[in-house]
Amino acid sequence: MWVLMPLAFAGMLLKAFRQQLSSLWSALVPLFSFLRTFWLAGPQRKQQQQQHKESQAENQKVEDDLPITPTSVNYHFTRQCNYKCGFCFHTAKTSFVLPLAEAKRGLLWLKDAGMEKINFSGGEPFIHDRGEYLGELVKFCKVDLQLPSVSIVSNGSLIRENWFQRYGDYLDILAISCDSFNEEVNVLIGRGQGKKNHVETLQRLRRWCRDYRVAFKINSVINRFNVDEDMNEQIRALNPVRWKVFQCLLIDGENSGDDALREAERFVISDEEFDGFLDRHKEISCLVPESNQKMRFLNCKNGRKDPSKSILDVGVEAAIKCSGFDEKMFLKRGGKYMWSKADLQLEW
Numbered sequence: 001m002w003v004l005m006p007l008a009f010a011g012m013l014l015k016a017f018r019q020q021l022s023s024l025w026s027a028l029v030p031l032f033s034f035l036r037t038f039w040l041a042g043p044q045r046k047q048q049q050q051q052h053k054e055s056q057a058e059n060q061k062v063e064d065d066l067p068i069t070p071t072s073v074n075y076h077f078t079r080q081c082n083y084k085c086g087f088c089f090h091t092a093k094t095s096f097v098l099p100l101a102e103a104k105r106g107l108l109w110l111k112d113a114g115m116e117k118i119n120f121s122g123g124e125p126f127i128h129d130r131g132e133y134l135g136e137l138v139k140f141c142k143v144d145l146q147l148p149s150v151s152i153v154s155n156g157s158l159i160r161e162n163w164f165q166r167y168g169d170y171l172d173i174l175a176i177s178c179d180s181f182n183e184e185v186n187v188l189i190g191r192g193q194g195k196k197n198h199v200e201t202l203q204r205l206r207r208w209c210r211d212y213r214v215a216f217k218i219n220s221v222i223n224r225f226n227v228d229e230d231m232n233e234q235i236r237a238l239n240p241v242r243w244k245v246f247q248c249l250l251i252d253g254e255n256s257g258d259d260a261l262r263e264a265e266r267f268v269i270s271d272e273e274f275d276g277f278l279d280r281h282k283e284i285s286c287l288v289p290e291s292n293q294k295m296r297f298l299n300c301k302n303g304r305k306d307p308s309k310s311i312l313d314v315g316v317e318a319a320i321k322c323s324g325f326d327e328k329m330f331l332k333r334g335g336k337y338m339w340s341k342a343d344l345q346l347e348w
Contacts, residue, residue, distance in 0.1 A: 068320045069114035072339075074121055077103060077137075081124040083155050085179075085190040087223055089251040090123065091261040097128050104140050106311050113316040117149035117339050126158040135167040142170035149339035151175060153219060156201050157193055161208055168212035172341040175217035175244070178202050180226045181234045188225055189267075206238050215241045215341045222277050223248040223267035235284055241344060245281075246290040247274040 076090055078097050098106070107118065118141050125134045134152070141150045151173035178198065180186050186198045202218075209216040218240045220231075235243055248267045250256040255264035271291065278289050311319040338344055 067113075067317050070110055070316060070320060071114060072117040072119070073110055073115050074119045075103075075107075075137075076121050076123065077133075078123040078125065078128050080127050081122055081155070082127055082157060082193060083124065083191050085221075086262055087189075087221055087248045087255055087264040087267040088262055089249055089254040089264070090121075091254050093261065097133070100133060100136060102312065103137060104144075107137070107141060107145060109311055109316050111145045111147065116147060117151070118147055119151045119153060121153040124155055124158065125152055126154055126163075131158065131160075131163050135163060138167050139170045148343075149173065151217075151339070153177065155191060155198075156205050157196060157198070159205060159208075164208050164212040164214070168214055171214050172339065173215040173217050173241070174205065174209055175219050175242075176202055176205055177219045177221075179220050179223070180229055181231060182226075182229065185225050185229070189223070202238070213341065213346075215344055215346060217242045217244065219244045219246065221246045221248055222269065222274055224269055225267070227269050227273050227277055230280060232281055232284065235281070235286075240286055241346070242288055243284060243286045244288050244290060245278065247271075247292050249292050 079090060079094055081088070107115075110118075120134055120137060125131075128134065138150050138152070141147045149172045150170060152171065153175040154177070156176040177191070178186075179189055179191060181199055183192075183197055183199055186192055191198050206216055208214075216238070218235070218238065220226075220243070222245060248264065248269060250264055250268060253259050255262035274289075274291060278287070281287055309319055309322055314322075
């Protein structure tokens with residue numbers, strides 16, 4: 001009896017231990033199976049990852065090799081200007097202007113490559129030949145090339161009503177640069193010319209755009225001297241189709257550096273200050289912000305804006321690829337919009 005009792009107890013313990021061991025083994029089997037699969041799949045996974053990287057690189061190469069369509073083109077045909085804006089990043093480093101026939105030939109090539117919109121700028125585009133050169137290009141693009149949109153960016157000081165009478169029918173959008181509705185600030189910035197009042201000029205051009213059925217746009221560069229200004233009332237009164245608001249940008253060799261014609265460092269504002277200006281005007285529906293990050297879709301390597309080769313020398317595709325143009329950023333920043341006055345259906 002005393003012998004049998006311990007043996008029976010030992011048998012019970014062994015049975016219980018066997019059950020626990022069986023349960024533990026059942027739990028470990030899936031883990032061992034997973035680890036076995038993981039270890040065996042390691043080399044295969046690395047191979048798949050490498051193939052994925054190679055596929056991405058190949059897709060990027062194919063994408064880079066695809067021709068870029070110059071849907072919207074800015075043509076700065078002159079660097080000359082009658083204003084001296086302290087932050088200007090396209091300064092008067094040369095007085096060269098392409099002969100009219102050559103300019104038209106280049107525009108024709110751009111149209112054949114897919115151009116839909118042309119914007120003429122400078123410098124001040126009305127300074128050359130008192131606006132006649134510009135007017136002939138505007139007419140050529142609308143009549144001969146039949147572009148959906150032809151626009152101009154100007155400081156407005158040299159525009160006369162008879163220009164609208166001759167060329168207004170061919171122009172979709174006129175953008176006037178105005179950085180402040182305080183004339184003292186405009187003079188401080190460099191948008192001053194004798195006794196002419198820049199704000200009064202802006203208002204007069206707004207009337208002419210309405211009279212001659214040209215869509216009206218305003219461009220403003222936000223800088224140290226206007227960053228705290230409230231422009232809500234004036235912008236609403238002028239009612240532009242688009243208010244482009246730029247953050248002051250430094251470009252080495254243009255408005256910054258030893259070989260620059262401007263020293264724009266004193267005009268620079270922080271990203272936070274620019275965001276504050278945008279927040280103050282967030283109720284303006286036509287406002288389109290252009291931060292420095294969005295503006296760097298040009299060939300601004302190492303902070304410089306280096307010109308590409310001429311399309312008349314190397315063709316449209318090669319010139320665009322040399323320019324460093326970022327088509328994705330162009331679309332992201334809202335570069336393509338309703339830009340024909342026929343599509344805008346404005347109430348004149």
